[in-house]
Amino acid sequence: MAKRPTSSPAPDAAPRAPRKSGRPTSAKPPRPRAAKAVPPEQPAPKPKPEPAPGPAAPPAEAFAFPGAEQRQMLETLSMNLAKAAMTAQAAIAEAALSQADRPAALSPDPFNVGPAMNSVMTSLASRPDKLFAAQADLFNRYMDLWASTTRRAAGEEPPAPSKDKRFKDPAWSENPAFDVMRQSYLVTADWMNGLVSSVEDVDPLTKRRAEFFTKLLTDAFSPSNFLASNPAALKALAETNGESLVKGMQNFAADMERGAGKLKISQADYGKFEVGVNVATAPGQVVWRDELFELIQFDAATDKQRAIPLLIFPPWINKFYILDLQPENSMIRWLSAQGFTVFVCSWVNPDKDKAGFGFDDYLEKGIYRAVEKALEQSQADHINTVGYCIGGTLMGAALAHMAAKGDKRVTANTFFAAQHDFAEAGDLLLFTDEHWLNEIEQQMDAAGGVLPGAAMAETFNALRANDLIWSFFVSNYLMGKDPPAFDLLFWNADQTRMPKKLHMDYLRSMYGQNRLSRGEFTIGGIKVDLSKVTIPLYFQASREDHIAPMNSVYRSARAFSGADVTLTLAGSGHIAGVVNPPSAHKYQHWTNAALPPTLAEWQAGAEEHPGSWWEHWAAWLQARSGDWVPARDPKKGPLPPIEPAPGSYVKVKS
Numbered sequence: 001m002a003k004r005p006t007s008s009p010a011p012d013a014a015p016r017a018p019r020k021s022g023r024p025t026s027a028k029p030p031r032p033r034a035a036k037a038v039p040p041e042q043p044a045p046k047p048k049p050e051p052a053p054g055p056a057a058p059p060a061e062a063f064a065f066p067g068a069e070q071r072q073m074l075e076t077l078s079m080n081l082a083k084a085a086m087t088a089q090a091a092i093a094e095a096a097l098s099q100a101d102r103p104a105a106l107s108p109d110p111f112n113v114g115p116a117m118n119s120v121m122t123s124l125a126s127r128p129d130k131l132f133a134a135q136a137d138l139f140n141r142y143m144d145l146w147a148s149t150t151r152r153a154a155g156e157e158p159p160a161p162s163k164d165k166r167f168k169d170p171a172w173s174e175n176p177a178f179d180v181m182r183q184s185y186l187v188t189a190d191w192m193n194g195l196v197s198s199v200e201d202v203d204p205l206t207k208r209r210a211e212f213f214t215k216l217l218t219d220a221f222s223p224s225n226f227l228a229s230n231p232a233a234l235k236a237l238a239e240t241n242g243e244s245l246v247k248g249m250q251n252f253a254a255d256m257e258r259g260a261g262k263l264k265i266s267q268a269d270y271g272k273f274e275v276g277v278n279v280a281t282a283p284g285q286v287v288w289r290d291e292l293f294e295l296i297q298f299d300a301a302t303d304k305q306r307a308i309p310l311l312i313f314p315p316w317i318n319k320f321y322i323l324d325l326q327p328e329n330s331m332i333r334w335l336s337a338q339g340f341t342v343f344v345c346s347w348v349n350p351d352k353d354k355a356g357f358g359f360d361d362y363l364e365k366g367i368y369r370a371v372e373k374a375l376e377q378s379q380a381d382h383i384n385t386v387g388y389c390i391g392g393t394l395m396g397a398a399l400a401h402m403a404a405k406g407d408k409r410v411t412a413n414t415f416f417a418a419q420h421d422f423a424e425a426g427d428l429l430l431f432t433d434e435h436w437l438n439e440i441e442q443q444m445d446a447a448g449g450v451l452p453g454a455a456m457a458e459t460f461n462a463l464r465a466n467d468l469i470w471s472f473f474v475s476n477y478l479m480g481k482d483p484p485a486f487d488l489l490f491w492n493a494d495q496t497r498m499p500k501k502l503h504m505d506y507l508r509s510m511y512g513q514n515r516l517s518r519g520e521f522t523i524g525g526i527k528v529d530l531s532k533v534t535i536p537l538y539f540q541a542s543r544e545d546h547i548a549p550m551n552s553v554y555r556s557a558r559a560f561s562g563a564d565v566t567l568t569l570a571g572s573g574h575i576a577g578v579v580n581p582p583s584a585h586k587y588q589h590w591t592n593a594a595l596p597p598t599l600a601e602w603q604a605g606a607e608e609h610p611g612s613w614w615e616h617w618a619a620w621l622q623a624r625s626g627d628w629v630p631a632r633d634p635k636k637g638p639l640p641p642i643e644p645a646p647g648s649y650v651k652v653k654s
Contacts, residue, residue: 073241080242084249091253095261112435116209123199134195141187149180166224166466166474171231178231181223189218209430219465224474233478240480247480255476264454265472268489269482275494276646279487280321282332284645285634286346288373292357292365294346294647295373295639296320300631301336307626308411309341309378311370315389316347316362317456319494319650322579323388325487329581331614338618340625341632343374345391349496349652355449358501359394359523367398371409377637382411384625388578389548390506392418396556397516399535400528412624414538414617416578417548420530420556421517422510426549427463432511437504444500451503453495453654463546488575497654517559531561538620539567540613542577554599565595566620568613569606582612589613 124131152158158173162182167173172182196214199207223229227237227245236244251266258264273279284298312332314320323331323344335342345366350357375383387395392415399413419425444451461468475481483489515521519529537560541553550569557567570577571587580587590606609616635641 076241078242080246084242084245087246087249087253091249091256094253095256112433113209113213116206116213119202119206120196120199120210123202124195130198134191134198138187138191141191142184145180145183145187148183149176152176152179165471166222169232169235171235175231178223178229181229185221185223189222192218205429205433208427212427212430216462216465219470222470225470225478227478230474230478233474236479244480245478248477251476251480251482259454265469266476266483267468267472267486267493269485270490270493272485273487273490275319275321275651279326279490280324280646280650281327282324282330282336282645284342285641286643286645286647287377287634287637287639287641288370289642289647289649290365290369291354292348292361293370294348294642294649295370295377296344296346296645296647297374297377297632297634297637298332298336298342298344298645299634300341301333302339303631304628305339305341305631306622307380307629308382308384308624309343309374309380309632310335310384310386310621310625311343311345311374312386313345313367313370313388313391313395314347315391316350316496317390317498319349319491319496320344320346321646321650322488322491322575324646325491325579328583329579331579331581334581334614335618338622339628340621341378343370343377345370346647346649347496348649349654350450350499351497352448352450354499355444356501357499358505359397360525362394362502363398363401363524367394373639375409377634377639378632379638382409382626384412384414384621385410386414386416387418388416389418389574392416393420393506393510393516396420396530396533396560397521397523397528399533400530401524401526403532403534404526404528410535412536412538412621414540414621415553415556416540417542417545417553417574418539418556419510419548419552421552421559422514423517424549424552424555425511426546426552428459428547429511431459432507434512437507437512440507441500441504444503449500450497451500453497456498457493457495460547488579492575495654517556530559533560533563536564536620536624537566538617539565540570540578540617541567542570542573544571544573545577547574551599554602558595558597567592567595567602568616569603570613580612580614582614585611587611589616591616 148156153176158176158179161168161170161173164186167182172178193211193214196207196210199210202210227233233244252263255264255266256262258266282298284296286294287297288295312320312323314323324333327333332342332344347366348354371383371385375381385395387393395413396415396418397420399410402408402410422429440451440455443455472483476483509515509521513520516528517530519527519531521528537557539553539557541548541550541557543550545553554567557565569590570580571589572580577587588608588610589612590603590608592602592606594602594605596602596605
């Protein structure tokens with residue numbers, strides 16, 4: 001950290017109050033010196049004639065030159081600012097060159113926002129009374145803001161620090177200038193979002209699209225996202241003589257290079273983790289491998305295990321080790337410690353040769369083959385299964401297919417954050433209109449028939465832009481901080497590709513047409529009916545899930561009307577709501593044995609419990625997993641071990 005000036009002021013200069021670090025203040029003229037008293041023994045000097053009226057001469061201190069150390073600080077700051085600017089310019093120029101030979105964007109408006117906003121604006125224009133009321137409301141809000149600002153200038157105590165994470169730095173409330181900036185932004189953003197939401201005579205999905213992108217826009221223009229209006233970033237700039245900005249622009253250049261000319265914001269220190277070394281370390285063996293998946297059997301952690309093994313199907317959008325990040329939060333290790341024989345289907349990271357794979361392939365070559373091989377390896381007659389997220393969507397269709405065929409090998413199934421009824425599937429519905437589907441289809445064609453992993457990552461990040469985009473933009477680039485060493489964010493960035501046929505069918509059939517819950521979805525040559533599934537089902541939903549919203553999961557649970565369904569609602573979101581070991585003592589969960597028509601009714605009768613839902617699920621699973629048998633050794637089963645867990649497929653990068 002650069003040093004502050006330490007040279008002493010001149011002996012006859014009045015001492016100055018120390019300046020608070022990082023708090024921008026207005027420059028103040030130096031105080032005039034007090035007149036020196038005339039010694040009594042000397043006659044008073046004869047007064048000089050008054051000079052002619054004119055501009056007052058500046059005090060002598062105004063012409064004082066800074067000391068050597070101050071000059072050095074200014075030179076360092078200037079050099080660092082220039083270096084930061086040159087680094088950013090070089091990165092942008094390099095990106096422009098790397099993109100020069102690539103085709104232009106498929107559409108200037110890939111999300112079809114223009115028509116949605118036009119519909120909203122047309123509706124507002126047709127209601128001038130609503131516009132006048134909105135303008136009056138905005139005027140009143142600003143009058144309230146100026147009134148509070150005036151009271152603040154008169155000595156009123158500053159407001160409490162904001163609960164909004166973007167404005168958590170104390171300067172946002174302590175410094176009047178930044179406080180006004182923050183509050184005026186919040187007033188305007190809230191007013192704009194409220195105005196769009198107030199439209200009534202527009203198609204609900206069109207209105208929702210306009211709301212979503214209005215919020216994206218207002219989030220992007222937050223004063224916290226700009227160096228000149230972010231007090232924490234200015235403080236770091238001052239305290240480091242510009243070195244924080246140099247580091248930030250170096251981070252920016254590295255992310256541009258990592259994205260091959262597109263900004264790919266780092267969310268974690270990716271060099272601190274390695275799959276199979278300090279994440280995905282649960283011991284086990286790959287006991288089967290084919291073109292679509294590796295089957296991993298994990299080592300026993302108890303002398304005896306339940307007779308019926310457990311086979312987990314994670315989403316193929318991500319890699320399975322979300323369930324095995326660190327030993328202390330590994331669901332796989334925890335399940336093994338409860339006495340279950342745990343198998344996991346580790347999906348291949350598909351390349352162009354899998355472009356034609358669809359739901360039929362993932363059913364026959366995935367679900368059915370994994371069940372067959374897990375039963376062969378464990379020498380059991382029945383198996384329990386788990387489907388997580390999109391893996392749960394496939395598993396639900398597979399259970400209906402099994403019911404139609406009379407296949408009774410699966411005796412109980414659990415769904416983590418899985419959807420089957422997509423009528424209320426949240427903001428992801430905005431990305432599934434035909435305009436956007438045509439765009440994404442062309443994108444996959446350009447990539448050889450697969451969806452690049454980064455494309456899904458960008459979509460998920462947009463759903464929580466403040467947390468997953470702008471917070472890192474500010475921290476990495478404006479503050480010059482290194483990304484955190486966070487295993488969850490490392491996993492989040494380790495995306496996989498998706499075959500064109502499978503992904504387009506998923507988006508069109510599930511999100512677009514909701515065919516699975518309507519009994520109109522055909523898989524494996526059979527039009528499947530979820531109501532025909534009769535085995536016990538356990539549904540887990542998360543209260544703050546933005547990918548599989550709790551209401552959507554609840555509707556999905558009720559779609560299995562012929563099954564004995566148990567539903568648990570967990571605190572937190574799509575990942576932390578699922579991966580929440582009991583030892584963490586975090587969040588809470590709710591249970592209710594009934595399954596009334598609406599989630600609101602279910603919540604009204606639910607009982608709240610502190611901590612993780614895992615133990616509630618384990619008790620349910622234990623009762624459906626048979627007797628105790630001697631523990632199974634993955635190395636001694638009928639299928640010869642191929643290599644140690646976590647296998648090879650999980651290590652393939654996109």
